[in-house]
Amino acid sequence: MFVNFIPVRMQLELNEQQKMIRNMVKEFAEKEVAPIAAELDKKGEYPTKTLEKMAKLGLLGIIIPQEYGGAGLDTISYATVVEEISRKCASTGVITSVHNSLAAWPIIKYGTDPQKKKYLPILARGEKIGAFAGTEANAGSDLGAMQTTAHLKGNKYIINGSKTFITSGPKAGIIIVFAVTDKAAGPKGLSAFIVESSMKGYKVGSIFEKLGINASLTSELIFEDMEVPKENLLGAEGDGFKIALATLDGGRIGIASQAVGIAQAALDESINYAKQRQQFGKPIASFQAIQWMIADMATRIEAARYLVYNAAYKKDKGERFSKEAAMAKLFASETAMDAVIKAVQIHGGYGYTKEYTVERLFRDAKITEIYEGTSEVQRMVISGSLLK
Ligand SMILES: Cc1cc2nc3c(=O)[nH]c(=O)nc-3n(C[C@H](O)[C@H](O)[C@H](O)COP(=O)(O)OP(=O)(O)OC[C@H]3O[C@@H](n4cnc5c(N)ncnc54)[C@H](O)[C@@H]3O)c2cc1C
Incomplete structure (x- = not known):
């Protein structure tokens, strides 16, 4: 016998507004972020001009309430923004994440009215980076x-x-x-x-x-x-x-999104390459060894993204989300590492050279297992919440 339908307590699909934001940022990242990402990485140059353009689109005030000049969007929208930017440039992704969730958010949450009035509009306009x-x-x-x-x-x-x-x-x-x-x-x-x-x-x-x-x-x-x-x-x-821990809980959703973006980029590059590269008279995509790597990457990425959405959804509902954010960050960062290792493998020797994007992704992925709490710290947070 069927019981009444119980609504699923997580969001599995983006709503129309969230889809629109993801598409807008995807387009922006393809046009403005991707073409300069390798060069900025090589020179160690801060993406100042990109950040100015992002500010105009409201992406430096994504979570800042509209009354302070921000876009006033939810955390899932924020996660899609960080993912799509990081998919093209993980450096710009982390700057966006830190600016929004580690600098603006604690002011939104703990600031006095005068502090909010003074600092949030400046951050939302990107006049100053947080x-x-x-x-x-x-x-x-x-x-x-x-x-x-x-x-x-x-x-x-x-x-x-x-x-x-x-x-x-x-x-x-x-x-x-x-x-x-x-x-x-x-x-x-x-x-x-x-x-x-x-x-x-x-x-x-x-x-x-x-x-x-x-x-x-x-x-x-x-x-x-x-x-x-x-x-x-x-x-x-x-x-x-208390402020540091609460801020880092939210920050971890941003870093998990950055990791999903890096992993997705590794998959994008691998699919393209595997279809083009010929060995033994066939595209390497026709070999089962390559197909299985692609399948494993895609499956983990999908799972990581849902963990991110789940943590973001709980945050937006005002529920406790420390454990979910730690799970999302832990799984997404390990997924990113797994994906970049496979991506370089799929590219063979070419993947080890700076001619191919996967070389940068390989170097960029590692930090997601370290900052805003190492993987060991995430495991401590998760087990701590289960064993209390
Ligand atoms: C590129 C980059 C950007 C960063 N950005 C910022 C930033 O904007 N703001 C900021 O404040 N910080 C920032 N950090 C710092 C980052 O958050 C720390 O590096 C991170 O929290 C780990 O601290 P640590 O480097 O001192 O390592 P340690 O704490 O010394 O850890 C070393 C090792 O010991 C393990 N370990 C430590 N304690 C335990 C334990 N109790 N149980 C098991 N294992 C343990 C760790 O997991 C790790 O493997 C950044 C770091 C980097 C590299």
Whole structure:
């Protein structure tokens, strides 16, 4: 006997608006992002002009409410934007993700009215690029071990310390910075601040040479008696750890989307190549070994994308989504690595050269297993929520 239909508590198909956004961004990425991606990677050049064009389309304020000049879109739309941009350039993808979900989102969620009015329109217009500064030389997975300090002096916080591996570090204008305001309180003694790069005592340190995502500049940030107005404290003193964790939950949906985009690009390239490349008098696509790699890549990508949509859907419904975001990020990043390894294999020797896109994808994929929580950290989050 059939029971009543129970609505599925996840979204398996994009609605009309989400489809329209995906198609618009796909077209934009093909026209504006793809042609310059290899060159920017080679030169380690930040995609400034692309970001200006993206700002005009509203893509730097995707999740920012319309009243602050943003597009006010949902998280699934945001995920499709990051996926389609990353499909053509993973560097531009991560800049978009960090700007929206690690810089704008904590202001949307925890900001005061004046903070929202002051900073969100600037981020939405892309006048300033956003960054998130949590990691320190001795505080990576263990963010609670950070040593940067902030203390109130008159109407200003004085911040001292340094951050490392900050995406968009050399270019960012608005940075969410985390610092210790009460050492004795441990992680509950961390606070979050909205910092502007023009503030006295703010300095960009070394820019890292990296394996991949070379066009997304990654640097140290150094704070020497940096003066931050008291009103730039985000949330209350002591809220920093909570804000960091909640922000990273959402950020992981962005990185999972970046990983799906990289994996999809690896599949796109592999299908094209396998149909063209002839060996033993036939296209290599006619060999079962190649067909199975293509089938496995496509299946994992589809599964990863649904995990992303599921986490995004729960976030939009206001439900807890930490576990789902961790699952999406873990599975999508491992899918990206699996896909790029197979893609290079399908391309044979040519895939090992810079003549072919899969070489860049191979280098770009690895970071998705590391930042915004390594795969080990994602497994800790998932198991922690199951074993509590
Ligand atoms: C290109 C790039 C961009 C980045 N962008 C940003 C940014 O914009 N903002 C920002 O704040 N940070 C950023 N990061 C930092 C990134 O989030 C950290 O590198 C990451 O969280 C890991 O920290 P870590 O490098 O110190 O590694 P560690 O924490 O030292 O980890 C080293 C290894 O030990 C494992 N490990 C650690 N603890 C445990 C444990 N308890 N159990 C099991 N295994 C464990 C890790 O999984 C990893 O395999 C970026 C990093 C890179 C490389």
